[in-house]
Amino acid sequence: MSKILIIGAGGVGSVTAHKCAQLPEIFSEIILASRTIHKCDAIAQSIKERTGRSISTFAIDADNVSETKSFLDRIKPDIVVNLALPYQDLPLMDACLDAGIDYLDTANYEPPDEAKFEYKWQWAYKKKFLEKGIMALLGSGFDPGVTNVFCAWAQKHHFDEIHELDIIDCNAGDHGQHFATNFNPEINIREITQRGRFWDHGEWVETDPLSWSMTYDFPEKIGKKKCYLMYHEELESLVMHLKGLKRARFWMTFSEQYLTHLRVLENVGMTRIDTVEYNGTPVVPLKFLKSVLPEPASLGPLTQGRTCIGCLLKGIKDGQPKKLYVYNICSHEACYEEVGSQAISYTTGVPAMIGAKMMLEKKWHRPGVWNMEEFDPDPFMDNLNLYGLPWKAVEVD
Ligand code: NDP
Structure with a gap:
């Protein structure tokens, strides 16, 4: 209680x-x-x-x-x-x-x-x-959050050492809007327009924003999608907590339409986060842009399709090389039916509830400030299956 x-x-x-x-x-x-x-x-x-x-x-x-x-x-x-x-x-x-x-x-x-x-x-x-x-x-959302727990679970049950980690975030959904972000527009655009960064043999390597891409073939008929390398905050704690890690990267899918709009907004200065004067009033262009974009909460009834977010891990177990993909697929329509929201809000809001539950039940409870992978992943993984975010782990070639 x-x-x-x-x-x-x-x-x-x-x-x-x-x-x-x-x-x-x-x-x-x-x-x-x-x-x-x-x-x-x-x-x-x-x-x-x-x-x-x-x-x-x-x-x-x-x-x-x-x-x-x-x-x-x-x-x-x-x-x-x-x-x-x-x-x-x-x-x-x-x-x-x-x-x-x-x-x-x-x-x-x-x-x-x-x-x-x-x-x-x-x-x-x-x-x-x-x-x-x-x-x-x-960071008790999906990424960060569940992705950290997937890594901790893989480390606990499947690997002696994890050498390579690729976190791959795919939103294969469509909200039918010309341009809208699935979570807070200000934070989303700040994240995507920053320089990319990944971990390589003990060092951070920087890339120009969205300048590296790959095509990944997502499971369960989602199919091939182009993914862009970005920096994402969970990498900072995971490189400290995964034993033997040599490389860690984060990828996200974007549609051509989204990227074209973003490029134009950036080129005309609308994604700036410094203050400009407009008719004597100080205005932050990105905050103004946010005020004219659709609110993420309004996209629930409009969004169709699925998300697929997972971790691709390579390492060794009992002296043998091993490659494991741990992922969740979530349907926008099913989320809307259940709680009136699209899947990006759902895949974040459910792990927030589970994290709070873990703490209140004292399954995860230690004074201090902690990241998700620092706790036993098993009860959290069980709760994902129980409360709407079932996951799969498959060995891949
Ligand atoms: P929204 O913009 O939809 O919601 C943010 C809410 O916070 C709004 O209701 C807003 O109020 C309220 N708020 C803002 N400032 C204050 C304040 N000073 N005092 C009280 N309330 C305030 O964002 P999302 O719901 O999409 O995202 C919420 C959080 O989740 C963000 O931090 C986002 O970065 C994070 N997130 C994490 C993800 C993960 O996987 N880890 C994925 C997606 C999001 P008002 O309505 O008045 O503006």
């Missing part, structure tokens, strides 16, 4: 709230707080209709640490699940420290004026969380 506070009423927050509501024996009380209260109320309404459960909703500005701390003192949750934006990670970790409450998120802290995708700011909280006797679980 426990009280969960979810912060952020976007695409991901909605899925997590719906999934928690399906498990009253774990999440006996659910509170959803976000900047815009009517979005919380709309989610509460949908949960009531789908599950019969009532959840409480509040307006909160998570950037305001003292306001958030007072809120935490008042409602006393057992855990804070941060599904707002990466900018809110540090203010929310500060508020959790003050109030002595466990914390979970799905994306690393980002300074608003620089796209960095690094864990260093959050890892710096390790000692403070340890001393306070509370826990922070970082």
Whole structure:
């Protein structure tokens, strides 16, 4: 029996709230707080209709640490699940420290004026969380999140050493829009327009944005798709925790239409994250762009097709070379049917619920600040199968 506070009423927050509501024996009380209260109320309404459960909703500005701390003192949750934006990670970790409450998120802290995708700011909280006797679980989405758990599970059960890792994220779905992002547009575009980076024999190698590509043949009739090399935050912790790792890369599929729009927006300066003056008003072009793009939460009824996200691992077991592909396939339409959201929000929101469940059940509970692969992967892998993200592991040639 426990009280969960979810912060952020976007695409991901909605899925997590719906999934928690399906498990009253774990999440006996659910509170959803976000900047815009009517979005919380709309989610509460949908949960009531789908599950019969009532959840409480509040307006909160998570950037305001003292306001958030007072809120935490008042409602006393057992855990804070941060599904707002990466900018809110540090203010929310500060508020959790003050109030002595466990914390979970799905994306690393980002300074608003620089796209960095690094864990260093959050890892710096390790000692403070340890001393306070509370826990922070970082990156409990799909990638980061499930991909880290897939790696930990492969390391535990299938390899003596993993030498090569390719995380491959395919969205073979279509929302029918000229240009829309499947999760928060600002964070998505910051991530994709940054320089690429991969791990090679103990060093980071940089590439021009989206300049490297490969074609991968995805399973279960998804077929061949072009994937682009990007930097992705889980690589930073995985290269520290996978024994014998020599190379680690992250790939994502994009349609030609998406890339053409992105190129044009970049060329005309609309993806800039610095401030420009417009008629005497300071404006960040990317924030303005976000305000005219479709909200990720609105894509649920429009999106068709499937996602396929997985880890391709090469290494050795008992002296023999081994290659394993661990993956999940998720249908946009099935997610919409179940919780009213598309699969990108679903594949992030479900692992956030499972991470919180692991912590509340004390299956994963250690004071300090941790990444996903630092815990026993088995109970998390079992829960993926139980709660909507079944996975497969196949040996490949
Ligand atoms: P959305 O933009 O749909 O939702 C973000 C929500 O956070 C909105 O409801 C927004 O409020 C709220 N919010 C923003 N600022 C504040 C604030 N200061 N105080 C309170 N609430 C605030 O994003 P998504 O749901 O798509 O993404 C949520 C998170 O999940 C992001 O951090 C994203 O990077 C991460 N993510 C992780 C993935 C993974 O696999 N690990 C994959 C996809 C996403 P308002 O409505 O008022 O703007």
